[in-house]
Amino acid sequence: MLQKRSGRVFPGLILSILVAMLAKAIALYLPQLGGATLAILLGILLGNTFFTQNFLQTGTKFAESRLLEFSVVLLGISVTFQTIASLGIQGVLFIACMMGATIYFTYKVGQKIGFNQTTALLMAGGNAVCGSSAIASIAPSIRAKEEEKGQIITLVNLQGTVMMLTLPFIAQALFGDHLIAKSALLGGTLQSVGQVVAGASLLNEDVVAFAMLFKIMRIMCLVLIVFIFSQMVPATTSTTLSTKKKSPLPWYVLGFLIVCIINSFFPFPDKIVSSGKWISNWFETTALAAIGLRLNLRRFLQEGSKFLIYGASVGVFQTILAVILIYFLF
Template structure:
């Protein structure tokens, strides 16, 4: 990372870090809310009232995205394949069915509302797999227009934000203390890694761990989704030939490597404790940044057709997830 880039990141990162510290301190007096919830709420308030300066953007974006990636990697030290096996075959079937339902419903709803094929596919993939990261992988494969890509990324993030703030409470209301059911709801539905971590953090750290297992299963299937969409659209010869990319994000691969090591090597307890400590701080700073970057003006800017599209797909996702968790007895 160049010196210029580091300097650009400092203001937004520093603000996110300060909000995280405040959240941690307030959580001592408000344990029922917890640092995660407080970090998001304080970030939203400050970001929409006081801190809209452009100089903060690069630092808050870094805090939101990179720190969450590092947090996912560190989870590998706290998870083993024995933990993953708790998902069970029903958990895997749940993920596959959810992705299938979301892709077909998002695509068909989009076409009914008048969105073109490529926009509908990007929205379908973004919701089914991993938000804007999935859209970034799908767009060049189907030769999508940059402006349309930007519109869909905005819509996916708006929908993800609404679901991130509502699903944790809905999941607790419906499934009570059932850890795996709530984790499946969040990890199987929420769009981005950040939203899964943020939403699950509103419940507890165990929910973060298990929700991420469902989420990582979806991310691993990204390569299948991109291949299928590319075959469906059959882009013209003008489509750019991309240089080699990893089929799944680097942090997922590292998570799996560390998980593999942790499963077969008896690591010192210091590794687990340090990873848990750092991961918790990375998450809180990232959640503060997510709050700071949540601009309510974007909700108003999008036209009614976009909002109808987002709410329709979000409803299908939520209802389908709840029904599948009950029918497949994911608990």
């Protein structure tokens, strides 16, 4: 059984590694772009032209999810309580305001445009918390249909990809060398962990670490968001909701926090820190290559103008709100 599963994972995983290696090689000649950016761009190009075969999907999905999760855990090697404390109360207020306003705006706009309640809630949760992971966690609690879930996952990924490729340049232009401001813009708006890592990688390693702190604060609110949304559905649909235990924090967030706690009390030797960063970087680049390989541009175009308008309006709102809050709070 294990051998059979490994056989399914192997082709897509190897392809992701090869694309990551190619991106790293090209980055030697184009250092201004960097391996992370090139990995996702090459992935998008190759995944929509030469490598569209279904048998690659299991391996690219593994690379996208598992390798990126391990990369996030390893980020904890270079983070301590002092690092987290540097965000201050302003960081907590920033995330609280961003999440609350994003949920309210997305939900109301969705209903104004003509989407039903479950679709609007999925979109709100995906943008406010952590993209596809949040959507997958929220969907059972509000009894969303598989079609609705798939459409919103597709839309959020498209929206996040566009923001991932544009926000780093906006951050650099507006905030220059202000590390916390740039990190807040990326970590407070981008939808998935992969998009935060990819976008921040366009700037530097410090932005990756701090942007992930803002992102993790959002992810830690997932259980609360699932509970609140489950109470918002009409009684006729909520009475048969599953009584399963609410979704816990993703394992990689707990892993990151555990590594961070250890590092705060018993600092890791420099050799372990440098090795951890190196491994994390390769995991990250491979995962980003897989994200690109899995991005189906044809499917995005098929979603229609109504979905695209919805995604664009939410993305613009998040960006403008984040910039305003950053100027006031940081």
